[in-house]
Amino acid sequence: MSKLPISAIVVGLNEANLLKNSISKLNFCDEIIYFDLGSSDNSIQIAVENNATVISHEKVPGCEWIHAKYYQSTKHKWVLISDPDEVLSNDLILELKGLYSNGLLEIEDIGCITVPIIYHFKGKPLNGTIWGGVKSRVLLIHKERFDFKPIVHLGRNLKIGYKTIDIAFSGKNNIEHYWMIGYRKLLEKHLRYLKNEGEARYLKGDRMNIVRILLMPLRAFRSCFIFLKGYKDGILGLFLSLFWAWYETTASVKLYKYQLSKKD
Structure with a gap:
């Protein structure tokens, strides 16, 4: 076969x-x-x-x-x-x-x-x-x-x-x-994802508020670097954890804006 x-x-x-x-x-x-x-x-x-x-x-x-x-x-x-x-x-x-x-x-x-x-x-x-x-x-x-x-x-x-x-x-x-073959590609791809991330999360059922947005950078970094052991990858792990904190915070803002646009 x-x-x-x-x-x-x-x-x-x-x-x-x-x-x-x-x-x-x-x-x-x-x-x-x-x-x-x-x-x-x-x-x-x-x-x-x-x-x-x-x-x-x-x-x-x-x-x-x-x-x-x-x-x-x-x-x-x-x-x-x-x-x-x-x-x-x-x-x-x-x-x-x-x-x-x-x-x-x-x-x-x-x-x-x-x-x-x-x-x-x-x-x-x-x-x-x-x-x-x-x-x-x-x-x-x-x-x-x-x-x-x-x-x-x-x-x-x-x-x-x-x-x-x-x-x-x-x-x-x-x-x-x-x-990812490099840092530039990492940024390019995630900027493209962010164009649709707010709508996608809204359709999934996620909702956002200002307090959660303010807390998101710390929560996302802590999850990625500590709980998910980003420290095991050294400087790269630190960078990716900071990058994840930025991405999740930006995505949360996108979700919040999309959420507001759907209100009457």
Whole structure:
């Protein structure tokens, strides 16, 4: 069995240096669809060389917009969601193949599969902060049992009545997420996220007030640097914790402003 009945979706923009290492790992999927948002590098060429169907698309606020628009149009019911900066390990691929060969993907109430993921900053795995250590994220979804919505960070939801298979970390069966290649990219991405963060949090049900905004910098920093052990990453951990405090405070202000705009 060389190919699994899985459709993989990848969304990218000028990330050829990352895409070349990640998309080749998806060749166990019967269908690979690469959505290019206007790259000027050789991303499209790399996708074609890896037998992906290439769809050129205008820029969108986030990959959630592409997922929501196209996931129902894939060839297969099981859909794998990946990014150019995410590399699936060989051990993880073997586990995914094992799920299929053991019939677990045929169980009617399974809606998604979560897998371990490790974040890297400038090529180095993070040990602490909200991003550090071994995290878990949804990788594989059944498109009849899962919803995508065009909402930043909050656009993935398992439908009621369905279950998740959680693949436990065993040492090497994870996604290596080359999350940020540098400080400039970190700022660029998060400034883009902030454009939609207020609305996204409001739609989630979050609400904000002035007191919570004033307390947010300290709370966010304390959580990231102390409780989530950002100190384990030294100066980088300190910087990322301060960055997280700024981001959460700014996002809270965005939420508060959006909240006020919805009042009669």
